[in-house]
Every structure is written in C-alpha cells, then in structure tokens.
Amino acid sequence: MVYYKTNEEIGLIRKSCLLVSATLAEVAIFLKPGITTLQIDTMAEKYIRDNGGVPSFKNYKGFPFTCCISVNDAVVHGFPNNIPVKEGDIVSVDVGVYMNGYHGDSAYTFAIGKISEEAKQLLRVTKESLYKGVEKAIAGNRVGDIAYAVQEHTEKKYGYGVVRELVGHGLGKELHEDPQVPNFGKRGTGLKMKEGLVIAIEPMINMGKKDVYYDTDGWTVRTKDGKPAAHFEHTVCVQKNKPDILSSFTVIEANEKANPALDASYF
Numbered sequence: 001m002v003y004y005k006t007n008e009e010i011g012l013i014r015k016s017c018l019l020v021s022a023t024l025a026e027v028a029i030f031l032k033p034g035i036t037t038l039q040i041d042t043m044a045e046k047y048i049r050d051n052g053g054v055p056s057f058k059n060y061k062g063f064p065f066t067c068c069i070s071v072n073d074a075v076v077h078g079f080p081n082n083i084p085v086k087e088g089d090i091v092s093v094d095v096g097v098y099m100n101g102y103h104g105d106s107a108y109t110f111a112i113g114k115i116s117e118e119a120k121q122l123l124r125v126t127k128e129s130l131y132k133g134v135e136k137a138i139a140g141n142r143v144g145d146i147a148y149a150v151q152e153h154t155e156k157k158y159g160y161g162v163v164r165e166l167v168g169h170g171l172g173k174e175l176h177e178d179p180q181v182p183n184f185g186k187r188g189t190g191l192k193m194k195e196g197l198v199i200a201i202e203p204m205i206n207m208g209k210k211d212v213y214y215d216t217d218g219w220t221v222r223t224k225d226g227k228p229a230a231h232f233e234h235t236v237c238v239q240k241n242k243p244d245i246l247s248s249f250t251v252i253e254a255n256e257k258a259n260p261a262l263d264a265s266y267f
C-alpha cells in the first residue's frame with residue numbers, strides 16, 4: 001500500500017529529515033581517528049533527544065542503537081562498537097529520526113584522514129549515483145527509472161557491485177513503507193510515481209562484487225570479498241517538475257571540509 005503525503009505531512013517529514021541532517025553534521029565535527037563508533041552513537045542519540053526527536057532505529061525490530069555505523073567492508077546496518085576508527089577508514093553513518101509522528105532517514109559516508117584513490121572514487125561515484133537517482137524522482141516517472149539511473153552510473157560505468165539484498169523505501173508514519181526502491185532494475189518498470197510520494201533513495205555500492213553476507217551479530221551486512229562499500233541516502237519527495245530533497249548534505253559537507261581529520265577532497 002503506497003501512501004501519498006499531504007503538504008502538511010511533507011513539512012513534518014522535512015523537519016525530521018533536517019534533524020537527521022543536523023545530527024550527521026554534528027558527526028562530521030566529532031569524527032577523527034581514535035574515536036569509537038559507539039562514542040558517535042552516544043553523541044547522536046543525545047543530540048536527537050535534546051532537539052525533541054526520538055531515534056527511529058533504536059529498538060526497530062530489535063536494533064539496539066541510534067545509528068547504523070558501517071566501516072570499510074561493512075555495507076549497512078553496522079553495530080556501533082568500541083573499535084576506534086583510524087586513518088584510511090570509510091565510515092557510513094545512517095540515522096533516522098521520529099518526530100511529530102513522522103520519520104526522516106539519511107546516510108553519509110565519511111573518509112577518515114587520507115584514504116586511497118580508489119576509495120575516493122567509490123565515495124564520489126556513490127554520491128553522484130544518489131543524485132542521478134534523485135533526479136528521476138519526478139511525477140510520471142517510475143521507480144525503475146531511479147533504480148536504472150543508480151545502477152547505470154555505478155555498475156555499468158565503473159564496474160562496482162550494486163547490493164541486491166537491500167533497497168531504498170517509502171517512509172512517513174512508518175520507517176519503511178511501500179514502495180521498495182532498488183538500486184538496480186529496468187527503466188520504465190515499477191510503480192508510476194505521483195506527487196507526494198516520499199521515498200528514501202540509498203545506493204549501497206561495493207568497490208568489488210555485489211555479494212554480501214550477514215555478520216554474526218545478525219545485522220551488520222558485509223561484502224563477501226572484503227572490499228569496501230559506500231552508502232549515501234536522501235529522503236526525497238516526488239513532485240511535478242523537480243524532486244524535493246527533504247534531507248540536506250549542505251552543513252554536513254561544510255563541517256566535513258572544515259574538519260582536518262576528514263578527507264573531503266573526493267567531491
């Protein structure tokens with residue numbers, strides 16, 4: 001069942017998304033070698049609650065943390081832990097906020113210190129593919145048009161692996177609503193989108209092969225070949241002539257550039 005949102009609902013989802021973005025912008029200030037992903041998670045939870053939100057992921061189907069933090073070969077749904085991040089790591093931080101009855105969802109992958117040239121390309125191309133997908137979130141297009149745009153830019157153009165097991169999604173009153181929004185597929189297929197459809201578009205892109213497995217914690221998704229993966233996500237509202245991106249990377253990117261412990265040279 002696909003729920004199209006009213007303008008009032010879209011406004012509330014935007015508020016939740018902007019708190020997610022502000023939280024990720026705080027992460028961009030605090031991330032540096034030596035900090036643990038659990039410290040990031042604690043900081044993010046406090047920031048969300050101090051600003052009137054509730055972490056969407058905490059206790060969602062038993063997920064025990066505020067953030068999914070996925071380092072290097074972890075693709076998504078990583079458990080925050082006591083391992084300090086180090087120079088050369090790529091760290092995906094995925095955050096959800098529930099506020100005023102609606103969820104917001106966004107993710108960003110950070111480069112700690114100097115990372116390899118091939119990791120830089122992975123981050124740049126994954127972020128580009130997100131916007132290639134977002135461009136297609138226009139009334140009259142189909143979900144497959146988004147899927148195709150992401151796959152075309154990553155798998156066909158760069159030979160990266162597009163994860164098949166996990167997909168983007170509708171959201172609103174629920175964190176995950178219909179439709180599913182895959183990062184692979186055929187143009188002109190799937191749901192024909194109308195104004196007011198709110199979806200999370202989230203390319204999960206592997207430097208190597210597409211295959212993944214679940215870690216023993218039951219949540220963390222890792223690449224089978226052990227190569228790194230990147231993940232960027234925006235919540236987007238489908239509109240008539242151009243998509244309305246409800247989350248924002250603007251402050252995250254500014255803080256990333258201002259933080260000497262992060263490498264923002266890839267974009």
Ligand code: MG
Pocket residue numbers: 094095096105106107233
């Ligand atoms: Mg997310």
Ligand code: MG
Pocket residue numbers: 105106168169200202233
């Ligand atoms: Mg999501």
